[in-house]
Amino acid sequence: MPVASKEISPTLTVSPTNPLWVLGVTAYRSASRMALAVELRNPEDSPPWMTEGATLALEGKKGVTLKVLPVWQDVSIAPGGAQFVLVEAEAIAQEARGTFTLRVRDAGRTGTVAIGGVTFP
Incomplete structure (x- = not known):
């Protein structure tokens, strides 16, 4: 199965109290995995x-x-x-259905x- 992708930034809900600003999110799905950039x-x-x-x-x-799975980040995000x-994440197509909340901790x-509002193609 090919990898499907979708830009989901416009449909997200982001808390104004988040310690970082969310600039954009793209969702990906294959037969057995899902990913978010x-x-x-x-x-x-x-x-x-x-x-x-x-x-x-x-x-x-x-x-x-x-x-x-372990989160990938090359280096720390510097101030500014x-x-x-x-x-x-590992997930078959049925598990990828629905709306999810992503929480990333430092x-x-x-x-x-x-x-909030994360969906996969």
């Missing part, structure tokens, strides 16, 4: 941000989460800088970026 910007007055992990939870279904963080556990 999330572009994040770190505010000028914030410490560097390094992602430690992420969760993908089905909205409206308490406790239903996908198995997220922007970078992509790649989140990949290595220092000082903050979490929450993004």
Whole structure:
């Protein structure tokens, strides 16, 4: 099966209290995996941000989460800088249906970026 992709930024809900700004999100789906390319910007007055992990939870279904693989991030996001963080999860097509909330946490556990309204093609 080929990889399907979809730009989902316009349909997302992002909290104004997130420690980073969400610049854009593209969703990908294959036969057995899903992925999100999330572009994040770190505010000028914030410490560097390094992602430690992420969760993908089905909205409206308490406790239903996908198995997220280790998050890929090349280097810390410097103050005032922007970078992509790649989140990949194992899921068959039936599990990819619905609307999810993505939570990305930093290595220092000082903050979490929450993004609602995540859907996959």
